[in-house]
Amino acid sequence: MGETKKKTRIICIGAGASGLFFALNCASDDNEIILIDSNSKAGRKMYISGKGRCNITNNCDVKEFIANVVRNPKFLYSAIHRFSPADTIAFFNEHGCPLKTERGNRVFPVSDHSADIIDCLVKECKKNKVKIIFDQKVKEIRKEKDQFHVICKDREFAADKLVIATGGRSYSSTGSTGDGYRFAKQFGHRVVELKSALCPIRVKERINREMLKLTLKNVSLSAKNDRFHKTIFGDMEFLPGSVTGPIVLSMSSLINREDPVELSLDFKPALDDEKLDKRLLRETENNPNKNISYLLTTLLPKEICAFFIENTGIDSDLALNSLTREKRKELLDHLKHFRLSFDRLEDIDKGIVTSGGVDVNEIDPRTMESKICDGLYFIGEVLDVDALTGGFNLQIALSTGYSCATALKG
Numbered sequence: 409m410g411e412t413k414k415k416t417r418i419i420c421i422g423a424g425a426s427g428l429f430f431a432l433n434c435a436s437d438d439n440e441i442i443l444i445d446s447n448s449k450a451g452r453k454m455y456i457s458g459k460g461r462c463n464i465t466n467n468c469d470v471k472e473f474i475a476n477v478v479r480n481p482k483f484l485y486s487a488i489h490r491f492s493p494a495d496t497i498a499f500f501n502e503h504g505c506p507l508k509t510e511r512g513n514r515v516f517p518v519s520d521h522s523a524d525i526i527d528c529l530v531k532e533c534k535k536n537k538v539k540i541i542f543d544q545k546v547k548e549i550r551k552e553k554d555q556f557h558v559i560c561k562d563r564e565f566a567a568d569k570l571v572i573a574t575g576g577r578s579y580s581s582t583g584s585t586g587d588g589y590r591f592a593k594q595f596g597h598r599v600v601e602l603k604s605a606l607c608p609i610r611v612k613e614r615i616n617r618e619m620l621k622l623t624l625k626n627v628s629l630s631a632k633n634d635r636f637h638k639t640i641f642g643d644m645e646f647l648p649g650s651v652t653g654p655i656v657l658s659m660s661s662l663i664n665r666e667d668p669v670e671l672s673l674d675f676k677p678a679l680d681d682e683k684l685d686k687r688l689l690r691e692t693e694n695n696p697n698k699n700i701s702y703l704l705t706t707l708l709p710k711e712i713c714a715f716f717i718e719n720t721g722i723d724s725d726l727a728l729n730s731l732t733r734e735k736r737k738e739l740l741d742h743l744k745h746f747r748l749s750f751d752r753l754e755d756i757d758k759g760i761v762t763s764g765g766v767d768v769n770e771i772d773p774r775t776m777e778s779k780i781c782d783g784l785y786f787i788g789e790v791l792d793v794d795a796l797t798g799g800f801n802l803q804i805a806l807s808t809g810y811s812c813a814t815a816l817k818g
C-alpha cells in the first residue's frame with residue numbers, strides 16, 4: 409500500500425474579499441485550507457460595498473488600472489497582470505453571478521445585490537472543500553520551528569503556512585479592526601503609518617441643512633500647498649461639518665500624506681473667466697433692477713446660494729445696475745476659486761479604505777510572501793496599497809489573493 413502524502417495545512421485569517429478568493433483558488437488535493445474569521449458570516453465589508461451593490465472591479469486594462477492606484481502601483485503590476493479585471497469578469501460570469509458594466513467602467517452584479525458576489529465566493533470555497541470557521545477572533549500567533557500556532561478566542565490551530573487577510577482599519581464594525589498590522593509587526597515587518605483614505609474632508613465652514621440634500625454636479629475641487637497641486641472634476645456632496653462625494657473621496661486619498669492644503673472650488677469649470685464674465689454681464693444687462701441674490705440663482709443650485717453669500721461676504725442686496733466692473737470681477741473670482749477652509753480628513757474608521765499598512769518592500773510581489781518570515785503571506789488591504797473609487801480596491805484584494813494562491817498551490 410502506498411503512503412498517503414501529508415497535506416500542507418494553510419490557515420488564512422480573514423474571510424473577506426481577499427481571503428475567500430485566496431482560499432477557493434488555493435484548495436487542492438495537496439492543500440488543506442482553513443479560513444478563520446471573527447464574524448459569523450463571510451464578506452461583511454463586501455456586503456456594504458458599492459452601497460450594497462458591490463462594485464467588484466473596473467472594466468479597464470492593466471495600464472489604466474495601475475493609474476488609479478494611489479500607493480505602490482508598481483508593487484501591483486505582477487498581481488494585476490496575473491489576475492486582471494477581465495479575469496474577474498470572466499470568473500463571476502462563469503460561476504453563476506453575471507456582471508454588468510456601468511458608467512466609469514464600474515462593474516456590478518446584474519442583480520445589484522452584493523450578497524450574490526459573496527454567495528458565489530462562499531459556494532466556490534465549499535465546493536473546493538475549504539473549511540470556514542466563524543466567530544473565532546485570532547488573538548495571537550506563535551511560530552515554533554516551521555509551524556504557525558494560531559490562537560483564537562477559544563480554539564487553537566496549527567499550520568504549515570499562514571496567510572494574513574485581515575483587511576484595513578476602517579469600518580471596524582465589519583471586523584477589520586487592524587489586527588493584521590499587529591501580527592505583521594510581531595514578525596518584524598514595518599507597518600507604514602495608517603491614514604484615512606477615500607473619506608470625507610472636514611471643513612471649517614458651517615454646512616447648512618439645505619445643503620445636505622444637494623449634489624453639486626460638474627464642479628472642480630482643487631487642493632494645493634507649496635509642493636502639491638491637484639484638481640478633480642465631478643460631483644460633490646455635503647455632510648454636517650464636512651464635504652464628501654466622488655471628487656472629495658478621491659482628493660482625500662491624494663492629500664492624506666500632505667501638509668495642510670488650501671481647498672478651492674470652481675463652480676463653473678466649463679466656463680473660462682472670459683465666458684463667465686460675458687454671462688454675468690448679460691444677466692446684469694437683462695435684469696438691471698434685480699440684485700446679486702437673484703443673479704446667483706441663475707448660476708448656482710438654490711440650496712447653496714445662502715452658503716455662498718455667507719462665506720464670500722458679497723453684498724447680496726446690491727442691485728445689478730450698481731454692479732461695477734470691480735465688483736463683477738470679485739464675484740467671478742469667488743465663483744471660480746471659492747475658498748473652503750480645510751480642517752482635517754475624517755477619522756480613519758470612516759474611510760472607505762485605509763492608506764498605509766504592511767510595507768510592500770518586505771513582500772514578494774509575485775507570491776505575497778514575507779521576505780522576513782518564511783511561510784507567512786499578506787494579501788488585500790492589510791498591505792500598503794490603496795486605489796481610487798471605481799472597483800479598484802476589491803480587484804486588488806482578488807488579484808493579491810490569487811497570486812498568493814497560485815504560489816502556494818505550486
Ligand SMILES: Cc1cc2nc3c(=O)[nH]c(=O)nc-3n(C[C@H](O)[C@H](O)[C@H](O)COP(=O)(O)OP(=O)(O)OC[C@H]3O[C@@H](n4cnc5c(N)ncnc54)[C@H](O)[C@@H]3O)c2cc1C
Nearest residue numbers: 422424425426446457458463546575583788789799801802
Ligand atoms: C462602505 C464601503 C464601501 C466600499 N465599496 C467598495 C466598492 O464598491 N468597490 C471596491 O473596489 N471597494 C470597495 N470598498 C473597499 C473594499 O471593500 C475593501 O478594500 C476590501 O473589502 C478589502 O478586502 P480584504 O479582504 O483585504 O479585507 P476585508 O474585506 O475587510 O476582510 C477582512 C476580514 O478579516 C477578518 N478579521 C480581521 N481581523 C481578524 C482577526 N483577528 N481574527 C479573525 N478574523 C479577522 C474580518 O472580520 C474581515 O472579515 C468599500 C469599503 C467600504 C467600507
